[in-house]
Amino acid sequence: MTQVPDVNGRFGAFGGRYVPETLMTALLELEEAYAHYSKDQAFQDEVRYLLHKYSGRPTSLYYAERLTKHLGGAKIYLKREDLNHTGAHKINNTIGQGVLAKRMGKTKIIAETGAGQHGVASATIAALLGLECKVFMGEEDMKRQQLNVFRMQLLGSEVVPVLSGTRTLKDACNETLRYWVSHVEDTYYILGSVTGPHPYPMMVRDFQRIIGDESRQQILAEEGRLPDYIVAAVGGGSNAMGIFYPFVNDDNVKLIGVEAAGRGVDTIEHAATMTKGRHGIFQGSMSYVLQDEHGQVQPAHSISAGLDYPGIGPEHAYLKDSGRAEYVPVTDAEALEALQLLSRTEGIIPALESAHAIAQTLKLAPTLDKDKVVVVNLSGRGDKDVEAIMGYLGVDKHESH
Amino acid sequence: MNLIDTAFARLKSEGKTALIPFLTMGDPDLQTSVDIIQALEKAGADMIELGVPYSDPLADGPVIQRASERALLHNSITLVDCINVAEQAREAGVEIPFILFTYYNPVFQYGLKAFFELVQSKGISGLIIPDLPMEEDEEVRQLAEAANVHLIPLVAPTSKERVTRIARKAKGFVYCVSSLGVTGVRADFHAGIDEFLATVREATDLPIAVGFGISSREQVARFEKQCDGVIVGSAIVRKIEEAIPLLQDTEQREVGLKQISDFVAQLKG
Numbered sequence: 001m002t003q004v005p006d007v008n009g010r011f012g013a014f015g016g017r018y019v020p021e022t023l024m025t026a027l028l029e030l031e032e033a034y035a036h037y038s039k040d041q042a043f044q045d046e047v048r049y050l051l052h053k054y055s056g057r058p059t060s061l062y063y064a065e066r067l068t069k070h071l072g073g074a075k076i077y078l079k080r081e082d083l084n085h086t087g088a089h090k091i092n093n094t095i096g097q098g099v100l101a102k103r104m105g106k107t108k109i110i111a112e113t114g115a116g117q118h119g120v121a122s123a124t125i126a127a128l129l130g131l132e133c134k135v136f137m138g139e140e141d142m143k144r145q146q147l148n149v150f151r152m153q154l155l156g157s158e159v160v161p162v163l164s165g166t167r168t169l170k171d172a173c174n175e176t177l178r179y180w181v182s183h184v185e186d187t188y189y190i191l192g193s194v195t196g197p198h199p200y201p202m203m204v205r206d207f208q209r210i211i212g213d214e215s216r217q218q219i220l221a222e223e224g225r226l227p228d229y230i231v232a233a234v235g236g237g238s239n240a241m242g243i244f245y246p247f248v249n250d251d252n253v254k255l256i257g258v259e260a261a262g263r264g265v266d267t268i269e270h271a272a273t274m275t276k277g278r279h280g281i282f283q284g285s286m287s288y289v290l291q292d293e294h295g296q297v298q299p300a301h302s303i304s305a306g307l308d309y310p311g312i313g314p315e316h317a318y319l320k321d322s323g324r325a326e327y328v329p330v331t332d333a334e335a336l337e338a339l340q341l342l343s344r345t346e347g348i349i350p351a352l353e354s355a356h357a358i359a360q361t362l363k364l365a366p367t368l369d370k371d372k373v374v375v376v377n378l379s380g381r382g383d384k385d386v387e388a389i390m391g392y393l394g395v396d397k398h399e400s401h
Numbered sequence: 402m403n404l405i406d407t408a409f410a411r412l413k414s415e416g417k418t419a420l421i422p423f424l425t426m427g428d429p430d431l432q433t434s435v436d437i438i439q440a441l442e443k444a445g446a447d448m449i450e451l452g453v454p455y456s457d458p459l460a461d462g463p464v465i466q467r468a469s470e471r472a473l474l475h476n477s478i479t480l481v482d483c484i485n486v487a488e489q490a491r492e493a494g495v496e497i498p499f500i501l502f503t504y505y506n507p508v509f510q511y512g513l514k515a516f517f518e519l520v521q522s523k524g525i526s527g528l529i530i531p532d533l534p535m536e537e538d539e540e541v542r543q544l545a546e547a548a549n550v551h552l553i554p555l556v557a558p559t560s561k562e563r564v565t566r567i568a569r570k571a572k573g574f575v576y577c578v579s580s581l582g583v584t585g586v587r588a589d590f591h592a593g594i595d596e597f598l599a600t601v602r603e604a605t606d607l608p609i610a611v612g613f614g615i616s617s618r619e620q621v622a623r624f625e626k627q628c629d630g631v632i633v634g635s636a637i638v639r640k641i642e643e644a645i646p647l648l649q650d651t652e653q654r655e656v657g658l659k660q661i662s663d664f665v666a667q668l669k670g
């Protein structure tokens with residue numbers, strides 16, 4: 001496939017920069033700074049140092065033997081992004097963008113967050129680099145993810161509740177962009193996914209591709225060949241893009257993105273952007289969007305706050321329409337089942353987001369021969385979700401007292 | 402000739418500045434939007450911006466966000482509904498030019514060609530798409546030109562060297578954003594506002610209008626000297642919000658309309 005994005009930030013028909021004029025100069029400056037520093041050895045060294053010494057990379061590619069036996073099909077490897085500092089892949093990107101912000105001379109950063117993982121990762125890097133940090137979070141998500149709210153506060157960040165619209169990730173993104181428009185002269189926006197206007201989808205992909213780069217080396221070392229399938233959950237799509245990207249030109253490696261079907265794709269409560277959405281412009285780029293016939297963006301629903309988003313990164317739209325990747329829906333119930341199964345068979349409690357990728361693997365692996373290899377991106381750990389899971393499973397919190 | 406050009410030419414010959422109110426269509430309902438437009442023309446509005454409610458109004462502050470939410474929630478207002486308001490207002494005798502203010506996605510979903518046919522046939526003279534910077538506007542600009550609809554660009558204090566390039570492609574007038582940030586009432590404008598307006602003036606022979614955050618007669622007067630037009634949005638939308646109980650009561654409706662038009666009349670000075 002040809003190199004994407006092009007100079008205008010286009011992945012085929014997708015991407016671009018659909019933002020108010022007030023932001024354009026900032027985006028162009030960011031693009032220029034990134035182009036400069038991505039070739040700067042000292043910058044790259046600092047990012048690599050922090051990924052290694054601070055976040056603990058490389059994360060392991062773990063052969064999930066008991067899960068494999070349980071399913072009786074393909075060999076399943078888990079890319080353990082849950083073992084990163086702060087518990088998810090999000091830190092790969094915030095380290096990169098945090099160091100970039102500092103090199104650009106910015107002292108204040110802002111970020112949006114859904115599940116709180118990107119918010120925590122941003123607050124963490126802000127603390128580490130001595131930057132002032134505000135995190136915008138939907139009021140609804142703040143209720144679902146109280147622990148992460150407190151984590152961010154402990155790390156010295158301000159969590160700004162978003163009361164507009166759906167009060168979830170979608171409107172947290174809107175509010176962060178609005179704040180950025182007002183403070184663009186001294187503030188750096190650490191966008192957390194492969195979404196938004198150019199250069200974010202490209203830049204976040206580049207900072208996340210370490211997941212795929214490592215996986216490639218590791219699976220070659222383990223199996224002496226590339227995997228047959230890579231499975232990853234997609235909300236905005238950063239963990240999936242990170243693990244897919246280094247394999248995009250390997251046509252024999254099938255790429256599967258798993259999106260949140262919520263209560264089912266035939267209900268109105270889902271976040272299945274690829275299955276049910278259409279091409280549209282949303283939060284700065286052209287991609288697939290969940291919307292009504294008039295182009296109004298529709299609220300999404302997922303048990304997982306991190307996937308509860310009516311858009312998806314433009315490069316995923318490009319991979320879908322070119323047929324290079326496939327996107328499949330997984331329901332709340334399937335994700336919860338998968339979460340419990342992985343916990344019991346492997347002693348790993350995955351994040352609800354990652355549980356969607358596990359759920360798809362439960363469907364896929366048994367249909368494959370034992371000599372096939374599936375790599376699943378275990379993008380985050382489930383600690384942040386434990387309380388919510390208790391609620392979903394109907395466990396009485398006070399029973400043990 | 403486009404009505405916007407005619408209006409600015411007339412105002413210039415009279416030594417006057419255009420007052421351009423912004424209204425969210427369908428807030429509180431479409432008929433009231435038509436009635437408010439009539440009242441504002443009488444109060445001295447020289448053009449009207451017809452705001453299309455959108456689910457994700459990135460460039461707008463809380464007041465216009467709330468108006469959009471109301472219009473979508475109570476009336477499921479569509480792009481076509483908003484364009485039809487222009488036709489109804491025209492039929493009711495309104496003569497001033499209409500400028501449609503819409504985010505890009507509703508237009509994109511409707512289909513660009515069909516959209517411009519509709520806009521042209523319903524008597525809309527100008528178009529503002531706040532999330533369509535010049536890097537993305539080529540196709541829209543060509544279709545707008547063919548339809549004799551002015552695609553009015555925004556320039557911001559942060560636009561810097563982009564001002565010249567944006568102004569070169571502009572039609573109708575150049576919309577200068579008075580301050581960083583979203584729409585909404587504010588006390589202060591960008592520190593470099595005067596210099597910025599001078600830069601824009603230098604860059605174009607077209608009229609220049611200023612908007613974002615202008616809410617009082619004093620602020621309008623401040624910009625009248627430097628600009629050919631002043632746009633007032635949130636302050637009027639807030640007046641409408643306050644008047645909703647009156648507007649929805651058949652006996653009090655005229656009182657509500659008068660509150661809104663009195664506000665606009667005093668802005669005009």
